[in-house]
Amino acid sequence: AQSVTQLDSQVPVFEEAPVELRCNYSSSVSVYLFWYVQYPNQGLQLLLKYLSGSTLVESINGFEAEFNKSQTSFHLRKPSVHISDTAEYFCAGGKLIFGQGTELSVKP
Amino acid sequence: EAGVAQSPRYKIIEKRQSVAFWCNPISGHATLYWYQQILGQGPKLLIQFQNNGVVDDSQLPKDRFSAERLKGVDSTLKIQPAKLEDSAVYLCASSLDQVEQYFGPGTRLTVT
Numbered sequence: 001a002q003s004v005t006q007l008d009s010q011v012p013v014f015e016e017a018p019v020e021l022r023c024n025y026s027s028s029v030s031v032y033l034f035w036y037v038q039y040p041n042q043g044l045q046l047l048l049k050y051l052s053g054s055t056l057v058e059s060i061n062g063f064e065a066e067f068n069k070s071q072t073s074f075h076l077r078k079p080s081v082h083i084s085d086t087a088e089y090f091c092a093g094g095k096l097i098f099g100q101g102t103e104l105s106v107k108p
Numbered sequence: 109e110a111g112v113a114q115s116p117r118y119k120i121i122e123k124r125q126s127v128a129f130w131c132n133p134i135s136g137h138a139t140l141y142w143y144q145q146i147l148g149q150g151p152k153l154l155i156q157f158q159n160n161g162v163v164d165d166s167q168l169p170k171d172r173f174s175a176e177r178l179k180g181v182d183s184t185l186k187i188q189p190a191k192l193e194d195s196a197v198y199l200c201a202s203s204l205d206q207v208e209q210y211f212g213p214g215t216r217l218t219v220t
Contacts, residue, residue: 101149
């Protein structure tokens with residue numbers, strides 16, 4: 001069965017620290033992979049996507065994710081987080097399969 | 109460019125009542141999706157439309173849920189009768205290329 005698994009439900013981190021949000025997908029998921037961010041009381045916004053080509057993709061606000069076929073992973077990273085990055089992050093792949101979400105909480 | 113519009117934003121009903129949600133996608137987007145997001149979970153696809161035709165409704169509980177997109181633009185999702193477990197946020201999304209989706213703000217449904 002197709003699945004996308006986010007390995008951490010909550011990630012607390014201090015401001016300016018690095019962060020990694022982990023996402024694994026089943027090999028049966030077709031390789032379109034996405035990270036969405038959801039701020040409180042708002043809809044999901046696309047953060048970044050991997051469709052083909054370079055395995056490292058970047059967003060405009062400093063996040064990056066690397067497609068790793070051998071490990072079936074698409075982890076999201078940021079070298080230095082800001083308070084405003086506090087939100088729920090969803091990994092998604094293939095035919096509209098979403099992970100369970102990771103709540104990133106950035107503390108001052 | 110206007111985003112995906114949804115209404116109402118919040119709705120509280122009693123079990124066994126009926127409810128309807130409305131979605132207006134981004135202009136020109138042929139593909140429209142309805143998702144159910146239960147608290148603490150990721151969105152689950154309920155139904156996907158391409159223009160006014162259904163592409164995928166395999167996870168739509170058809171005994172109580174229905175959706176239509178009669179003119180290939182806006183769409184309505186209905187629940188009749190509602191159950192307690194239908195309490196969730198209902199998200200509408202649209203897409204131009206069936207790859208990148210744009211989401212509306214959602215409708216938060218509480219069934220008491």
